[in-house]
Amino acid sequence: MTSSKLIGLMGGGGTGSELIEKVLPCFSAIEDLYNVKFEFLRFDDEKWRTAAEIEEWHEPFFDAMCNFYEQVKDCGGCILRGAVQAPVLYKAREQVKHTYKINPVKGIPELADLTRFSAQALDGLEMLLVRQNTFGMFHCDGEYDHQGNAIAQVTYKKADVEQLADYSFELAADGCLTLAMPTRKLGTVGALWEQVFAEKAAAYSTVNYCRMEPCIEDIGHYIRTHNNAGSEYGSYDLPMKKYNVIVGPELFMDYMMDDIIWMVHGEPSIACSANFSADGFSSFQTVHGTVTPIADKDIVNPIAMVHAVAMCLKYHCHLPEAGKSLELAVRRALAAGYRTPDIHRSNSSYHKVGTKAMVEKIIDELKTLAIQNEPVAVIS
Incomplete structure (x- = not known):
C-alpha cells in the first residue's frame, strides 16, 4: 500500500x-x-x-x-x-x-524576452543560491541607547558557519561552490567565513571551490563570464555554468538572490525558494x-x-x-x-x-x- x-x-x-x-x-x-x-x-x-x-x-x-x-x-x-x-x-x-x-535558479529559454539573455544562454543554466537563515543581521538583538540610537550586535558562531559549509558542499556534489562574501572587508567575521570554507574545501575534494567578492552591479558579469576565459563583459550569449552553488551570509545573499532572480527570470513571479x-x-x-x-x-x-x-x-x-x-x-x-x-x-x-x-x-x-x-x- x-x-x-x-x-x-x-x-x-x-x-x-x-x-x-x-x-x-x-x-x-x-x-x-x-x-x-x-x-x-x-x-x-x-x-x-x-x-x-x-x-x-x-x-x-x-x-x-x-x-x-x-x-x-x-x-x-x-x-x-x-x-x-x-x-x-x-x-x-x-x-x-x-x-x-535555497533559491533554485533555472534558465527558462521560453521567457528569454523578459531578460537580457538569449534563449541559448538560458538553456541549461542551473544554480542553487544558498544562505544562512537563522543568524546574522536579520536575527540580531538590538536596543536603543539614551540618545535614541539603534544598537545591534551580530554574533557568528563558528559551529553555525561550519554547519552551513557542510550543507553547501554536499549540495554542490561534484560541481562548483562559490562563497559570495566581501571577506576582506569584514574583519574577523570575514576571516571566520573564509577560514571555515577553506578548511571544509579540503574535505570535499570533488567540489571546485572558489570565493567571489560580491558587488551587485557585477553579478551579471559574474554569471555571464564565470569560468569562461576570454569572454567580453558586454556579451549576453555566453554559455554559463551548468550547475553552480553560490552560498553566503543572509544579508549579502538576500540582495544577491533578488538580483540574480530578476536577471535570469525577468520577473519574481517565476521563482520559488x-x-x-x-x-x-x-x-x-x-x-x-x-x-x-x-x-x-x-x-x-x-x-x-x-x-x-x-x-x-x-x-x-x-x-x-x-x-x-x-x-x-x-x-x-x-x-x-x-x-x-x-x-x-x-x-x-x-x-x-x-x-x-x-x-x-x-x-x-x-x-x-x-x-x-x-x-x-x-x-x-
Missing part, C-alpha cells in the same frame, strides 16, 4: 491562499501519474490573512504560525505556503530552526510578496507556486522525476504561448490567460509528458 505524504498548506497574505488552492490539482495529477498519495493539513488562513500582511510584530499570528509548523513537523510533513511579512517570518524561521534557505532545518523539516514558497492588489482576481501568475510544488516533490516527497516533469510541463505551457498578464506582451501573439487556465495547461502538459515518457515512480 502506498504511503501518504503530508503537506501543510498556509496561504499567508495577499494572493497566497488563491495560489495554494489553484495549484492543488497539480498534486492530484501527480497522485494519478506516480502512484503516490498526498494528505493536507490547512492553516486557518481566513482568520490570519490580514495579520500575515502586517509589517510589524504580531505576536498572536507568530504563535499561530509556529504552532502550525510544529504540528506539521511532528507528523513528518512539510509546509507549502504563500508570502508572510517580516519580522514574524524571520522569528518563525528561528523558532523552527530553518537554518538554510525553500527553507530547511538540519533535521530535514522544510517549507516551500514563492519568492514574490503578497501582491494583495491582484488577489482573488484570477490574474496572479501561478508559476512560482508550481515551482514550489516541484521543489516539494523533489526535496520532501523523494519524487525527483515528478518534480522535474512538473518543471518541464511549465516550460511546455510557456512554449505553447500561454502567458498570465504579468509576463504577457501586448505586441506578441501569446495567449493571455488567467491563473486557473495557466495551471490547467501545465497539468495538461504534465499528462502529455507521462504518455510520451511512461515514467516509473519510485516511492520511498
Whole structure:
C-alpha cells in the first residue's frame, strides 16, 4: 500500500491562499501519474490573512504560525505556503530552526524576452543560491541607547558557519561552490567565513571551490563570464555554468538572490525558494510578496507556486522525476504561448490567460509528458 505524504498548506497574505488552492490539482495529477498519495493539513488562513500582511510584530499570528509548523513537523510533513511579512517570518524561521534557505535558479529559454539573455544562454543554466537563515543581521538583538540610537550586535558562531559549509558542499556534489562574501572587508567575521570554507574545501575534494567578492552591479558579469576565459563583459550569449552553488551570509545573499532572480527570470513571479532545518523539516514558497492588489482576481501568475510544488516533490516527497516533469510541463505551457498578464506582451501573439487556465495547461502538459515518457515512480 502506498504511503501518504503530508503537506501543510498556509496561504499567508495577499494572493497566497488563491495560489495554494489553484495549484492543488497539480498534486492530484501527480497522485494519478506516480502512484503516490498526498494528505493536507490547512492553516486557518481566513482568520490570519490580514495579520500575515502586517509589517510589524504580531505576536498572536507568530504563535499561530509556529504552532502550525510544529504540528506539521511532528507528523513528518512539510509546509507549502504563500508570502508572510517580516519580522514574524524571520522569528518563525528561528523558532523552527530553518537554518538554510535555497533559491533554485533555472534558465527558462521560453521567457528569454523578459531578460537580457538569449534563449541559448538560458538553456541549461542551473544554480542553487544558498544562505544562512537563522543568524546574522536579520536575527540580531538590538536596543536603543539614551540618545535614541539603534544598537545591534551580530554574533557568528563558528559551529553555525561550519554547519552551513557542510550543507553547501554536499549540495554542490561534484560541481562548483562559490562563497559570495566581501571577506576582506569584514574583519574577523570575514576571516571566520573564509577560514571555515577553506578548511571544509579540503574535505570535499570533488567540489571546485572558489570565493567571489560580491558587488551587485557585477553579478551579471559574474554569471555571464564565470569560468569562461576570454569572454567580453558586454556579451549576453555566453554559455554559463551548468550547475553552480553560490552560498553566503543572509544579508549579502538576500540582495544577491533578488538580483540574480530578476536577471535570469525577468520577473519574481517565476521563482520559488525553500527553507530547511538540519533535521530535514522544510517549507516551500514563492519568492514574490503578497501582491494583495491582484488577489482573488484570477490574474496572479501561478508559476512560482508550481515551482514550489516541484521543489516539494523533489526535496520532501523523494519524487525527483515528478518534480522535474512538473518543471518541464511549465516550460511546455510557456512554449505553447500561454502567458498570465504579468509576463504577457501586448505586441506578441501569446495567449493571455488567467491563473486557473495557466495551471490547467501545465497539468495538461504534465499528462502529455507521462504518455510520451511512461515514467516509473519510485516511492520511498
